[in-house]
Every structure is written in C-alpha cells, then in structure tokens.
Amino acid sequence: MASRANHRVFRGGVLLCAAALLCSSAGTGRAAEDAAPNLAASSFPVASEVRLAGDAKQTRFVLDLDRPIQFRAFALADPYRVVVDIPQVNFQLKAGAGTAGRGLIKAFRYGLVMPGGSRLVFDLTGPAKIANSYVLAAANGQPPRLVLELEQVDRTTFVQSLGAESRPELKPAISDTVAAIVPVKPNAADKPATPTDTRPVVVIDPGHGGLDNGTQAGGTNEKELVLGFGLALRDRLEKSGKYRVVMTRTDDTFIPLTDRVKVARTHAAALFVSIHADALPRREGDAQGATIYTLSDKASDAEAERLAETENKADAIGGVNLTEEPTEVADILIELAQRETRTFSNRFARLLMGEMKTTVRMHKHPLKSAGFKVLKAPDVPSVLVELGYVSNKGDLELLVSENWRNRTAGAMSQAIDTFLAKRLATAGAAN
Structure with a gap:
C-alpha cells in the first residue's frame, strides 16, 4: 500500500512538473486567438505589384506600395531562405504571384503572421546574402517601393554572415515595428x-x-x-x-x-x-x-x-x-x-x-x-x-x-x- 501511495505521489508530482515546465514557456507566447483590430483594410498599406529581375548571381525584388513602410530582412539556412518582416499590409497582388521565381529566388510567399504584422518569405536556389535592402520614396511618377537585392555567395560565407543580430526574435521585432502604427487590443x-x-x-x-x-x-x-x-x-x-x-x-x-x-x-x-x-x-x-x-x-x-x-x-x-x-x-x-x-x-x-x-x-x-x-x-x-x-x-x-x-x-x-x-x-x- 505504501509503495502504491508513493507511486501516486510521484506520478502526481511528475505531471505537475511537466505542466509547470510548459506553462513557463507558454507565458512568453502570444495567445493565438488574437483577433485582428477592427480596422478597415484601407487603413493598412497596400502592396499592388511585384517584380523580379536579375540572374543566378544577382537578383532584385521590388514591391510597389502606396506609402513607405518599415521592414526587417534576414537570411536563414537549411533550407536557404530570406525573410522580410513588415507591418500589416493589404496584399493586392495578381493571382499566382510568387509561384514562379527568377535568378536566386525559387519562389516566394506572403501573408499575415500576426495582427499588425505581415511577412514575405523567399525560397532561394542556394546560399545568397542580402546585398542591399531599402524603401524608395515616391518619385517621377513611381510609387513607394520596397527593394531587396540578393547576391550569390558560397555556403561558408553565408553561414558566417548569420550572426545573432541577423536572427532576432520575431515577436519583439514585429511589436517594435508596428506598435506606433496599430495597437493590438487584448481579446x-x-x-x-x-x-x-x-x-x-x-x-x-x-x-x-x-x-x-x-x-x-x-x-x-x-x-x-x-x-x-x-x-x-x-x-x-x-x-x-x-x-x-x-x-x-x-x-x-x-x-x-x-x-x-x-x-x-x-x-x-x-x-x-x-x-x-x-x-x-x-x-x-x-x-x-x-x-x-x-x-x-x-x-x-x-x-x-x-x-x-x-x-x-x-x-x-x-x-x-x-x-x-x-x-x-x-x-x-x-x-x-x-x-x-x-x-x-x-x-x-x-x-x-x-x-x-x-x-x-x-x-x-x-x-x-x-x-x-x-x-x-x-x-x-x-x-x-x-x-x-x-x-x-x-x-x-x-x-x-x-x-x-x-x-x-x-x-x-x-x-x-x-x-x-x-x-x-x-x-x-x-x-
């Protein structure tokens, strides 16, 4: 009887420990049922057109917008990808945009990743570095544009470029970027x-x-x-x-x-x-x-x-x-x-x-x-x-x-x- 009681006590303790371990990690996570702010789609920047240019050594991505935005771009390995985090955007791109690539970009995806935050993910054909990235203001009849320029590198150079500053935590970065744009109310x-x-x-x-x-x-x-x-x-x-x-x-x-x-x-x-x-x-x-x-x-x-x-x-x-x-x-x-x-x-x-x-x-x-x-x-x-x-x-x-x-x-x-x-x-x- 004592042995069985001890077993029950041990099992209960184990379950509590497991729950405590997971709860401690859950406390830092976002509750996934965050409802997007009740704002009209027109209140968000609009992405209207996208273009790819270049070859297997240098490739440029251009996204047309109706206003300048902030962004954060970084590369990831295995598989090779480039990620661009931006404030929530109303994507109005043509059907099938991103399914066909060019040069260093095999394909790309885009969409909402959390209320107030959107993301572009580029699947690469091989290791490449972000040679340049910037937002151009409207000029000469052209709308504001987000430009990403990629350059082919070898794997050793690519891996060496992946310092800690190139892989920041997603959530704080997104929050810092969009906090001044739209406050996310708790649901x-x-x-x-x-x-x-x-x-x-x-x-x-x-x-x-x-x-x-x-x-x-x-x-x-x-x-x-x-x-x-x-x-x-x-x-x-x-x-x-x-x-x-x-x-x-x-x-x-x-x-x-x-x-x-x-x-x-x-x-x-x-x-x-x-x-x-x-x-x-x-x-x-x-x-x-x-x-x-x-x-x-x-x-x-x-x-x-x-x-x-x-x-x-x-x-x-x-x-x-x-x-x-x-x-x-x-x-x-x-x-x-x-x-x-x-x-x-x-x-x-x-x-x-x-x-x-x-x-x-x-x-x-x-x-x-x-x-x-x-x-x-x-x-x-x-x-x-x-x-x-x-x-x-x-x-x-x-x-x-x-x-x-x-x-x-x-x-x-x-x-x-x-x-x-x-x-x-x-x-x-x-x-």
Whole structure:
C-alpha cells in the first residue's frame, strides 16, 4: 500500500512538473486567438505589384506600395531562405504571384503572421546574402517601393554572415515595428476561463492561415475551407450553451504550431480539435473520405507519416521556427504526462468516427496516428480531423457544400457531447 501511495505521489508530482515546465514557456507566447483590430483594410498599406529581375548571381525584388513602410530582412539556412518582416499590409497582388521565381529566388510567399504584422518569405536556389535592402520614396511618377537585392555567395560565407543580430526574435521585432502604427487590443477569449464558469473548454483549430495556404485544388485553398468549417462547428457548440469554445484563429492569420498548442493549455481545454483537408500528389493516385488522427511516435502507415511531415513543416513556411525544443528531462516528464492523455484522445477519436460514419464518407482506414506537433499538448485530449481530400473531385464538392458542412458539424458536436458527458454533469452540479 505504501509503495502504491508513493507511486501516486510521484506520478502526481511528475505531471505537475511537466505542466509547470510548459506553462513557463507558454507565458512568453502570444495567445493565438488574437483577433485582428477592427480596422478597415484601407487603413493598412497596400502592396499592388511585384517584380523580379536579375540572374543566378544577382537578383532584385521590388514591391510597389502606396506609402513607405518599415521592414526587417534576414537570411536563414537549411533550407536557404530570406525573410522580410513588415507591418500589416493589404496584399493586392495578381493571382499566382510568387509561384514562379527568377535568378536566386525559387519562389516566394506572403501573408499575415500576426495582427499588425505581415511577412514575405523567399525560397532561394542556394546560399545568397542580402546585398542591399531599402524603401524608395515616391518619385517621377513611381510609387513607394520596397527593394531587396540578393547576391550569390558560397555556403561558408553565408553561414558566417548569420550572426545573432541577423536572427532576432520575431515577436519583439514585429511589436517594435508596428506598435506606433496599430495597437493590438487584448481579446477576452485570450484569457483563461474564470473560476465561476465551469463549462468545459473546447478549442477548435482551423489549420494553416496567412501565408500558409495548405493544400490547394481547383482554385480552392485548404485554409479557407477549414476556417469556414471551424466557424460553423463553433457556432453549433456555442448554441448549445454547454461549452466555452475557443478558436485558434478566426481570420486569415498565420499561427505557429506551438502557439496553437499553447492556446489549449492556457485555457485548460477539455478537448482540442484541429481541422484540415488533405490532398494526394497525382503520382500517388486517388483517395477519398474523412480521416481522424491521434498522436503517436510511430506513424500508423506511410500516408500518415507523409501527412504529419507535411503539416509539421508549417512553422518553416512562416520563415522561422520559434519553437524551443524541450530538454531531455522535460521530454521524459512530458511523455509521462502524455500517456493518459493519449488514452482519452484515442477514445474520442473512436467516438468521433462512430458519429461521423453515419453522415460522412470516411476513408477506408479512418483511424490513424502520427507525430503531429499540433497534437502534443501533454494534458489536453487532441485529435486532427482531415475532412476529406481536396484532390478528389467528389470530396471537394462536399467540402464546399454548406449542407454537408452542417451535417458534419452536427456529427462532431454529438461526439463531443458524448465524450464530455461526465464533465458536463460535473459542471451542472457545480452551477
């Protein structure tokens, strides 16, 4: 008996330590549900046109603006990239801008990375240095322009150029740049539930956003599909009045994976549901139907491994990965805390499959597992739902259907009710 009691005390201490370790890091992070300031798009600088010139030795990038802006540019290695952080910009570039490169620039992406801050990320063909970067004022009938000039260098020169000052922390730099432009007001949803509100917290995480479009097919972006579905599910759950529902994003904003996890932990969530839509490359054939993923160190199959690897690259798409890897000791503590959580996650996944299969076309292997970063909150049951394949014509027709979305949201809502029934009973008794 004494040995068993000691074991319970040790296990409780381990869980508290793991929670304390992660909470200490979460305290420095931005709550990912920051709502963009309620300002008209016209209040932001407008980027209207972009041009590339040069060759494999020297390449110039020019962005036309309607007013001068501040910026910060730096390079990153492995893969070779250049990142330019700017205040929030209303991008009005032609469709397909950035998909084709020139010279040292293989391709580039752009979009919102946080309220008040946008980013340009250039994928390079090889090591290159920023030879010059500046903003030109309007003159001779030309608008203000942001100019970036790149020059080819060897890897040794490139690596030597990556001093600490070239890789500053993103958040302080963005804050310093845009603070005088637009103050970001805290949102009530960023605060943890008050002690008087004992309803379970459900976090809905629409994948991708901002400069991360996710999968694309037929002119449709995954980030738009899953945001629409996430908002529909939120409305369904909120209408019941049973839950506090928190969204990791409610607009087209890029949210790092680690921030999505922190939202769930900050709010002591009872459940975390990440919403996505998959796509298969043409060479890999066709697939259809919804799939539900849970966290595992070893992928259940090759497709699950491919998807996890793709999704885990989302932070790199943002240009710089701000994740601080835990120490070896923290890894051990977190793993202990995750064991029980994974059991609950698997239980919810099975419940969700049971509800969805009555109304939704499911994948031939609907339950899978892999090492998704976004599912790694050690004390929050978490699943990632792939609603279907945008690469499949039939699935895509369903994904854009409001009727299908409502039926699927209803099935998910029912599974959440069943899973959290005990928590709901406890909350009811407390009230």
